[in-house]
Amino acid sequence: MTDTDQQSTPFPEIKPVDTGPELGRFMTAMRRLQDVVVSTDPDQDLWADAAGQIEELCARLEVHRAPQGVAPAGRGPHLPGLGHPLMPPWTMTEFGPDGVVMEGHFSRFHVGGNNAVHGGVIPLFYDWHFGMIVSAADRANSRTAYLHVDYRKITPIDQPLVSHGRIHSIEGRKAFVTATMTDSDGNVLSEANGLMLRLLPHQP
Known part of the structure; x- marks a missing residue:
């Protein structure tokens, strides 16, 4: 595909979907697997056996591939991380044009060192949060032009956290x-600001 072809491809329409409890259970198991993988030290035979079981599951799921906008992962607003294993297990507790509030936690899978959340995971979270903010303000199909994070305190794992976000100002497509982000005592752990640029109809 050429650059011209990519520029002429419209942004796919992504709609929320009611996935039912089964996907939620599956994603909970996936997140547990991610935590277990980075926090255990089994013998080599168990690694090999586990790899075989995961490969078998992948083969079973592979025959059900679906395009973006049809696959439910990332489209479950009632599920932690929207039902997508890349996103940390946070949920939206307020969603509207005045802003989006998210609550959740990070886990062992997100550790960078010494039980602190990896510094790269936090911008990932904010990028996702910013996407929800512009969607709530009816400015869907936007992409991140820049994102800046100020780290104020160490972000812990396995503790309840809250993130409040809103649109500060609008200039045309910008x-x-x-x-x-704060902890349960109201301590500011990090702050972020960014520019979300609404796409033109022909932009991917």
């Missing part, structure tokens, strides 16, 4: 967005 939405300037801010968000702040």
Whole structure:
């Protein structure tokens, strides 16, 4: 596919879907697997046996491949991380044009060192949060032009956290967005600001 072809491909329409409890259970198991993989030290035979079981599951799921916008992962607003294993297990507790509030936690899978959340995971979270903010303000089909994070304190794992975000200002296609993450005591762990650029109809 050439650059011209990519530029002429419209942004796919992504709609929320009611996935039912089965996908939620599956994603919970996936997240547990991610945590277990980075926090255990079994013998080599068990690694090999586990790899075979995972490969078998992949083969079973592979025959059900679906295009973006049809596959339910990432489209379950009632599920932690929207039902997508890349996203940390947070859920939206407020969603509207005035802003989006998200609550959740990070786990062992997200550790960078010494039980602190990896510094790269936090911008990933904010990028996702910013996407939800512009969607809530009816500015869907936007992409991140830049994202800046100020790390104020170590972000812990396995503790309840909250992130409040909103659109600070709008200039045409540009939405300037801010968000702040706090712990249960109200301590500011990090702050972020960014620019979300609404795409033109022909932009991917």
